[in-house]
Amino acid sequence: MTTTDVPVLLLAPRINETGLQLRTAAGLRGLRACVATSWQAPRELLGAPVHVYGGPLFGDAVGRELGLGLLEPAADWLTRLPLPLTGRRVTCTTLAEARRLRRPAFVKPPADKLFAARVYPDGSALPGPEVLEGDTAVLVSEVARFAVEYRLFVLDGTVRTGSRYAVNGELSVAPLETIGAPEGETARAADGETAEVLAFGREVLAASASDAPLPSAAVVDVGRTENGRWAVVEANAAWASGGYAAAPEAVLEAVLRSSGPDAQLTTTDRPFLRDLPEVVR
Incomplete structure (x- = not known):
């Protein structure tokens, strides 16, 4: 070579x-x-x-x-998941439509960071037409507050590595050390939260395979809401996502496949x- x-x-x-x-x-x-x-x-x-x-x-x-x-997940991926997995209603629409909102909502661009992804009190607080065109795609979701959030690097429909990245909306990084362990050892080695993250991740990927396909390499963020339920946060391109405390070798596998x-x-x-x-x- x-x-x-x-x-x-x-x-x-x-x-x-x-x-x-x-x-x-x-x-x-x-x-x-x-x-x-x-x-x-x-x-x-x-x-x-x-x-x-x-x-x-x-x-x-x-x-x-x-x-x-x-490779990147489809802009409307989150909207195609079953409601029990998202924990909130999510729609993919245009910025022009979102500007008509008269209630609080979480609004974000599907992939590019064209404006801040956050809860807006109503549509009037979103970037105006002098900043972004009205046909810009956006995701609009009901407000959900996450107590803890995790990033999962997915390759061929399987979680290869992951990391906690936030607690109560603040950066808080910790590895999921048991990801990738043999199946029989994972349950014994994992603490309760890690086991729940992996179980929920498998549930999301199973649903995604039939209802909302992902590329062969992607990042899926999940979290536990303040009411104790697990929900999907979002999905992103592996080649443009931070690894936090995930295993670098496994992150690299996802990055190479996706880019x-x-x-x-x-x-x-x-x-x-x-x-x-x-x-x-």
């Missing part, structure tokens, strides 16, 4: 803690890993087998030139391709 045949993990210029962990994990696997020096596709990587890790803006900036197939060469994509993953813009230099 020549140097140009070795897969490359390209990290966004403003590298974060997860990026640093992935760079180390990639090196241990024998992959090349480099940090981009700008928001442009490095000339020396054109034609090479590249995978990326970074936010949506970085993916859009380099994806088309590098021939990437960036590799377009030519290597399977037929079942193609419906989840991000529409990458043409970048004019």
Whole structure:
């Protein structure tokens, strides 16, 4: 295998803690890993087998030139899950429609961070037409307050690693150390909360397989609400999600699958391709 045949993990210029962990994990696997020096596709990587890790803006900036197939959950994924799994009603609509809301609601863009995802008192508090077009897709959900939230990295319909990331809305990171243990050992090793997270994750992925498919690699956030029920928070692209205290090697597996060469994509993953813009230099 020549140097140009070795897969490359390209990290966004403003590298974060997860990026640093992935760079180390990639090196241990024998992959090349480099940090981009700008928001442009490095000339020396054109034609090479590249995978990326970074936010949506970085993916859009380099994806088309590098021939990437960036996978992300469908914008309406959450709306297609059964109500017992979401714990609240969620709709996918336009920003113009959301601006007509006359009640509190949690509003967020499905994937890109175009504006702050939070509870808005009503639609008048959302970004106006001078900021974002009215046809911008948004998710609108009933307000749910989570006591604790977890991130699960999913590959081929199975949770490979995960991490707690919030308690009562505040950052609180802790690993799920028993994920990936043999089935018979998981129940014995896990504390009660971890066992519940994994059980709920399996329930969500089983429902998703039939009602709301995910790409072969994705991130699913789940949490326990203040009333003690488990519910799905959201799903995101693995190549653009923080790993928190999840196992870096397993996070890397999900990132590589979700952000590799377009030519290597399977037929079942193609419906989840991000529409990458043409970048004019």
